Amino acid sequence: MVAADDIDATRDWYARVLGMRPGPHPDFGFPVHWMYLGETDIVHIGPSAKAAGEIQKKYLGRTSQGSDKETGAIDHIAFRATGxxxxxxxxxxxxxxxxxxxxxxxxxxQLFLYDPNxxxxxxNFAAQEAAGVEPELMASELMKS
Known part of the structure; x- marks a missing residue:
């Protein structure tokens, strides 16, 4: 789950920038957005620790931010893409x-960008799509001695 201070702005960003759409989700007793590509939910968005209510804290057991067991070790989320x-x-x-x-x-x-949080x-795009597009950096350049 993406923990967001502003879940509506985060929902709008994933829709506007990545083309996902908000879709159905269970009623957890706290606000969430599930973002879909096609018929599959891909990204779940919920309130950050700062905005979490008691129901969310009880349901999830804890919120990741501000605890001694943060999930901050995740570096990035990767998606296969076309176009x-x-x-x-x-x-x-x-x-x-x-x-x-x-x-x-x-x-x-590969393209790397940051969400609002x-x-x-x-x-990740197939290399064939990148014909004539020059990357800013090639991984092979980093491995030359």
């Missing part, structure tokens, strides 16, 4: 900062 050029245009139009990388073996072209999002 590299249209995604690049969309991110630029929405003024979403991102970086471009090419993975080893040239099999993946500081969570790093990785979008």
């Amino acid at each position: 590299l050029r249209s995604t690049l245009e969309h991110l630029r139009r929405e003024k979403i900062p991102f970086t471009q990388r090419r993975a080893n073996g040239q099999a993946l072209f 500081g969570i790093k999002i990785e979008l």
